[in-house]
Amino acid sequence: MSNIWIVLPILFQLTSAVLLLFFWNYIKIQKILSALLSLLGLGISLVLFKEVYNEGLLVTQSGNWSAPFGISFVADTFGTTMVLLASVAGLAVSVFASASMTKARLQFGFYPMLHFLIMGLQGAFLTGDIFNLYVWFEVIIISSFVLITIGGKKAQLEGAIKYVALNLLASVFFLIGIAFLYGLTGSLNMADLALKVQEIDNKGLINVTASLFLVAFGIKSAVFPLYFWLPASYHTPPPAVAAIFGGLLTKVGVYAMVRTFTLIFVGDEFLSVILSVMAALTILSGGLGAMVHQHLGKIFGYFIICHIGFMMAGVGMMTELAIMGTVFYLVHDIVVKTNLFMVSGIVLKINGTQNIKELGGMYQNYPLLSLLMAIPLFSLVGIPPLSGFWAKLFFIQGGLESNEYLLIAFIVLGSFLTLWVIAKVWAEVFWKKGENLPKKARGIYFRELGRRQKLALILPVVFLSIISLYIGLGAENIVSLSERIAKELMNPEAYIEAVMSKKLNAL
Amino acid sequence: MKSLIFQTASKYLLPLLLLFSVFILLRGHYLPGGGFVGGLMAAIAFILHSFAFGLKETRSIVRLNPRYLMPIGLALSIMAAVSPWLVNLPVMTGLWYDEPIKLIGMVGSALVFDIGVYLVVIGSTLTIMFSITDTI
Numbered sequence: 001m002s003n004i005w006i007v008l009p010i011l012f013q014l015t016s017a018v019l020l021l022f023f024w025n026y027i028k029i030q031k032i033l034s035a036l037l038s039l040l041g042l043g044i045s046l047v048l049f050k051e052v053y054n055e056g057l058l059v060t061q062s063g064n065w066s067a068p069f070g071i072s073f074v075a076d077t078f079g080t081t082m083v084l085l086a087s088v089a090g091l092a093v094s095v096f097a098s099a100s101m102t103k104a105r106l107q108f109g110f111y112p113m114l115h116f117l118i119m120g121l122q123g124a125f126l127t128g129d130i131f132n133l134y135v136w137f138e139v140i141i142i143s144s145f146v147l148i149t150i151g152g153k154k155a156q157l158e159g160a161i162k163y164v165a166l167n168l169l170a171s172v173f174f175l176i177g178i179a180f181l182y183g184l185t186g187s188l189n190m191a192d193l194a195l196k197v198q199e200i201d202n203k204g205l206i207n208v209t210a211s212l213f214l215v216a217f218g219i220k221s222a223v224f225p226l227y228f229w230l231p232a233s234y235h236t237p238p239p240a241v242a243a244i245f246g247g248l249l250t251k252v253g254v255y256a257m258v259r260t261f262t263l264i265f266v267g268d269e270f271l272s273v274i275l276s277v278m279a280a281l282t283i284l285s286g287g288l289g290a291m292v293h294q295h296l297g298k299i300f301g302y303f304i305i306c307h308i309g310f311m312m313a314g315v316g317m318m319t320e321l322a323i324m325g326t327v328f329y330l331v332h333d334i335v336v337k338t339n340l341f342m343v344s345g346i347v348l349k350i351n352g353t354q355n356i357k358e359l360g361g362m363y364q365n366y367p368l369l370s371l372l373m374a375i376p377l378f379s380l381v382g383i384p385p386l387s388g389f390w391a392k393l394f395f396i397q398g399g400l401e402s403n404e405y406l407l408i409a410f411i412v413l414g415s416f417l418t419l420w421v422i423a424k425v426w427a428e429v430f431w432k433k434g435e436n437l438p439k440k441a442r443g444i445y446f447r448e449l450g451r452r453q454k455l456a457l458i459l460p461v462v463f464l465s466i467i468s469l470y471i472g473l474g475a476e477n478i479v480s481l482s483e484r485i486a487k488e489l490m491n492p493e494a495y496i497e498a499v500m501s502k503k504l505n506a507l
Numbered sequence: 508m509k510s511l512i513f514q515t516a517s518k519y520l521l522p523l524l525l526l527f528s529v530f531i532l533l534r535g536h537y538l539p540g541g542g543f544v545g546g547l548m549a550a551i552a553f554i555l556h557s558f559a560f561g562l563k564e565t566r567s568i569v570r571l572n573p574r575y576l577m578p579i580g581l582a583l584s585i586m587a588a589v590s591p592w593l594v595n596l597p598v599m600t601g602l603w604y605d606e607p608i609k610l611i612g613m614v615g616s617a618l619v620f621d622i623g624v625y626l627v628v629i630g631s632t633l634t635i636m637f638s639i640t641d642t643i
Binding site: 007014015018019021063064 | 574575577578581582585588589591592596597598599600601
């Protein structure tokens with residue numbers, strides 16, 4: 001019962017952060033140490049993933065308090081897959097930051113904070129307790145507050161205030177929701193809640209509680225009426241920070257949504273309608289937002305929103321096939337979005353601007369690099385056989401299965417908008433003849449960097465692109481993985497039995 | 508603040524407050540208190556001293572840069588949290604030494620964890636206070 005691998009990813013990231021804190025003034029050591037530790041962390045996540053994949057669900061009760069009383073940590077296939085992806089993104093960003101962040105920023109504890117952030121993510125993916133999930137969310141947002149303000153530029157602080165205010169609001173909603181849930185059931189353990197919520201007759205109160213969770217996770221994951229903080233803040237921090245934010249932070253919200261709506265608030269017609277409507281409007285507003293902006297960071301920010309809509313649509317349909325699509329998309333999206341923001345970072349390093357009207361001639365000057373950058377860009381659109389394609393296929397199949405034709409229309413529309421914008425970006429940044437941009441006094445340009453630093457910028461992009469290609473070309477493995485996750489999520493009995501360590505009577 | 512009364516008082520208050528903070532830390536397992544409150548109290552002792560004598564004087568007493576107290580404390584807490592692995596129990600299980608020790612009472616992994624918290628709180632509070640005082 002005390003398998004150490006379950007909590008090891010969390011504790012390892014914490015230990016890494018502590019180790020890095022000891023080297024506060026030695027940035028060179030921090031750079032190397034952080035990359036090595038991230039690599040090791042990835043190894044640990046891989047071991048955990050393999051263990052869970054072969055042996056099935058693993059549970060540990062922290063403090064040796066049995067299930068509904070203590071805090072359970074549960075490693076199921078969904079959680080460990082997310083842990084693995086977080087480690088992958090963490091490694092890429094850690095290497096990328098070593099060349100793309102200025103020394104002034106690294107001096108104020110960027111690396112320890114990065115590892116604290118990854119620790120929060122790992123915790124959120126592995127916990128089996130709803131209040132503990134809240135605590136991990138707090139760990140995540142507090143470290144992200146530091147990361148978003150590091151450097152202290154005026155625009156950054158302005159973005160940070162919006163980000164902080166709305167995320168704190170989300171935390172308040174989350175906490176009130178938990179309080180309601182605790183008042184109704186007297187329990188915080190998610191497996192226990194799954195059993196107890198079903199016994200409550202007052203469905204109205206359950207719906208109110210579920211809506212509170214929906215609003216809280218909705219703000220975190222930036223869905224339709226609640227997304228305004230994202231485009232206002234994500235383009236302000238340096239690209240390395242934006243990469244980890246864009247890749248992972250909103251996805252934690254989606255993860256929490258999938259988890260609570262498949263485990264605790266199951267099969268409610270009212271919620272499913274709201275989720276579908278929100279999903280459709282999220283796709284539309286994200287897509288339209290991406291169309292009108294000229295700043296690469298903002299365009300990608302709106303893409304995050306647009307594609308969160310796809311995942312929400314899967315949650316809204318609530319069929320096994322649609323959940324499978326959501327999981328597949330989640331896997332694909334974390335890798336691609338992290339990669340995209342790093343690509344925009346390299347573009348910024350080369351040209352000193354991210355405005356697509358001013359940019360140009362990338363293909364002429366850097367043909368190989370441009371081809372590399374094409375991989376995440378076209379994966380995002382979902383051109384077969386690249387990774388985005390398969391997920392959308394499942395959404396559409398799932399939609400046809402449950403007769404949600406309107407939602408399918410929005411998903412197709414969202415894909416078209418994405419295609420249109422990516423085509424525009426490609427034409428403007430890569431194909432258009434470039435003008436000679438005036439050189440800015442501040443900042444180091446790409447061509448002035450040393451060989452090793454260039455490698456540190458490009459290798460993470462190569463690394464994530466290879467994973468993207470694998471997700472697209474080796475899709476059958478990811479499909480069988482997401483099929484398994486969807487099956488586990490739709491039939492949570494095994495999860496509940498493992499956590500509560502008792503057999504269930506037929507539900 | 509150059510006041511003779513204040514300076515003399517804080518000279519005696521510093522050890523007294525530190526001692527009291529340790530007392531609060533130790534009684535914390537079942538009674539009100541613990542690492543967090545104890546840590547704050549210890550930090551207050553140093554801050555009071557810095558008000559009376561100036562930051563430079565206080566720095567020379569603390570010696571170690573308070574920033575390093577944070578990782579040290581965290582490391583202690585992590586060790587306390589993972590120590591149950593050695594005897595094949597889940598993480599964060601409380602391990603206790605059977606006999607109570609004089610003056611201190613029961614000793615276990617929870618105490619080590621709390622000492623870690625105590626150090627982290629002192630470290631972070633002093634870092635914040637010192638850097639604010641440095642800028643004004």
